[in-house]
Amino acid sequence: MEVQEIVIVGGGICGLAMALGLHRKGVKSLVLERSESLRASGTTIILRANGWRALDYLGVSSGLRNRGLLLSGLREIQVDTNKVSERPLGKGEARCLRRSDLIEALAEELPEGTIRFGSRVLSVTADPTDKSHMLQLSNGKVLKARVLIGCDGVNSVLLNYLCMNPIRVTKTSSIRGLTSYPDGHPFGNHFLMTKRGEITLGTIPVSDNLVYWFLLHNWTSKDDEISKDQELIKIHGLKYIEGFPEKVVEMVKNSDPSTLYNKQFKYRAPWEIFLSSCRKGTATVSGDALHAMTPFNGQGGAASLEDAVVLARALAARIIAGGVGSHISTSKYEEALAAYVKERRMRVLSLCTLSYTLNTLREGPSMAVRLLCTLLMTVFFKDRLAHSSFDCGSL
Ligand SMILES: Cc1cc2nc3c(=O)[nH]c(=O)nc-3n(C[C@H](O)[C@H](O)[C@H](O)COP(=O)(O)OP(=O)(O)OC[C@H]3O[C@@H](n4cnc5c(N)ncnc54)[C@H](O)[C@@H]3O)c2cc1C
Structure with missing residues (x-):
């Protein structure tokens, strides 16, 4: 049976950024992607300052900046009244990119063999003998991973394994x-x-x-x-x-x-981020699998890039301290994942709460619920764009 040290399920924005973050620190990983080639679901993505900062840390931002026009602000037109208003798009730069440009830029920087296409993970079980994870693949093979990171989006195959609730619609x-x-x-x-x-x-x-x-x-x-x-x-x-x-x-x-x-x-209810451990030993989730959010605050992708930088940093720090290439104990890996969850929990809780509140304001079943959401916005999100100033820290 094949045994791998660090396996990332899903080669979307988060999975590729995660592999790249690790690679930049000299750490090898394997990305299992179910598609037969690079896949960029959706058309484009707007990245604000925090997303660009994460791309700076990953070393792929300079080429990408030329691919997206610098946006100057938001103009709103009410059709019925012809009323026009303008407001800023947040602090720092905001650009809209084709998703394929972003995905390709991340993938191009990875060493050959990092992404294994046509590798759909069907299920995950624990190996009780050594606390590793057994991945059942659609080609009938089983792969064993010492560290498992689910970056496989809203229908993540790890959610059940980590006892996390499914993503909602x-x-x-x-x-x-x-x-x-x-x-x-x-x-x-x-x-x-x-x-x-x-x-x-x-x-x-x-x-x-x-x-x-x-x-x-x-x-x-x-x-x-x-x-x-x-x-x-x-x-x-x-x-x-x-x-x-x-x-x-x-x-x-x-x-x-x-x-x-x-x-x-699709979205994850904010209280689930608060209540879930988001980890089981040396397995965890990142990107939409952890924090799918409605796009009202345009932060899902940027938050996935931040996840990648934070988790790669946490893992690499323990691996480098132990000596790259030497055996890393399971407890060191657990420590890295626990540090990642601790660092990300409040950040993604805040983003999910904001997007959940904005969505409820739109869909609000009653006036009372909408009033409650308005109150929440006034108290906790006076500056709705503050999250774009966030700095996840360098690799
Ligand atoms: C309409 C819309 C607009 C958005 N706009 C913005 C925006 O402007 N700015 C922003 O920052 N964010 C935006 N987002 C959010 C952003 O698109 C997501 O947060 C981001 O794509 C998540 O990346 P991911 O890698 O976690 O998941 P995904 O992009 O879903 O990638 C998951 C990958 O895993 C693979 N996979 C899935 N299951 C398996 C399996 N079992 N085995 C192997 N591989 C598997 C898939 O093929 C895919 O490649 C928007 C989202 C939507 C829906």
């Missing part, structure tokens, strides 16, 4: 897409929100010729069928924005159908 969903403008787009470098009632259309320039947009709406029973057909998604989206300004309607009309998605948001 919201009523709110979004249609997302990309529109190309070969001769330049008319949106400048503003994040534009066009609103009418419960419908919000967000427009975010990625470059001078590419715009990402998302359309927030409430999921209905019809959406299950619509989501399977990208042309239908577009027709459905256009119905929501009838009467919106012409330039945003044209943007949706001219979007590339192959980039269109219609999905419900």
Whole structure:
């Protein structure tokens, strides 16, 4: 049976960043990715200052900065009243990147053989003899890992193993897409929100010729069928924005159908972060598996990058202290993972609480619940953008 020291399940943003963080410190890991090649689910991602800082520490930010236009602020338009307001996007830089650019930049820096594609993990069990973890793979093989890190997203195969609750689904969903403008787009470098009632259309320039947009709406029973057909998604989206300004309607009309998605948001309830141990011996989870959050505060991906830096640092510190290449005791690994959970718990609790509150404000079942959320926002999140100043510390 194959035995590996550090195994990361999932080669998305978090898993690749985790492997890269370890590699930068001279520590080898193996990433098991179920897809046959690099996979960038979703279209784009906005990274604020904290996300860029984590990428700086991982040593991949400079090339990526040229791939995303520096956003200058948020402009909001109310369709019914024509009221326009502007506000900042948080302290420091904010840029929108194609997910594939980010994923490729992380993967390119990894030594050959770090990512094993076509490796779907079906289940995990404990090996009671030496406290390691047995991974059942879809190709019938079993792999043994001394340290196991689940970066396998919202349906993580580790959740059951760690006795953590599954990720939940919201009523709110979004249609997302990309529109190309070969001769330049008319949106400048503003994040534009066009609103009418419960419908919000967000427009975010990625470059001078590419715009990402998302359309927030409430999921209905019809959406299950619509989501399977990208042309239908577009027709459905256009119905929501009838009467919106012409330039945003044209943007949706001219979007590339192959980039269109219609999905419900997923989240972890904040109290679960508080109550769960988030770890079992030398196994833990990071990224969406730990803290899936609605994208209202645009922090899920950035928080995943922070997780990667913090966990890589905690592991590498113990490994380097013991001498790279020498045997590291299970208790040293446990100590590293415990330090990671301790360091991340309050940070992700705060981010999940903010995104949960923002979502409840939108979906709020009653006026009383909405009032409670407003109170929570006033007391704990007066500065909604403060989280983008966070510094997870260097590797
Ligand atoms: C609509 C929307 C907009 C968002 N916008 C932003 C934003 O603007 N800014 C931001 O910071 N965040 C944003 N987020 C959040 C961000 O996308 C996620 O937090 C981030 O992608 C999480 O990365 P991850 O690596 O943890 O998970 P994923 O990206 O889901 O990657 C998981 C990986 O694991 C693999 N995998 C899964 N199961 C297995 C298995 N059993 N075996 C092997 N491999 C497996 C998958 O193939 C995948 O490659 C948004 C999310 C949504 C839904």
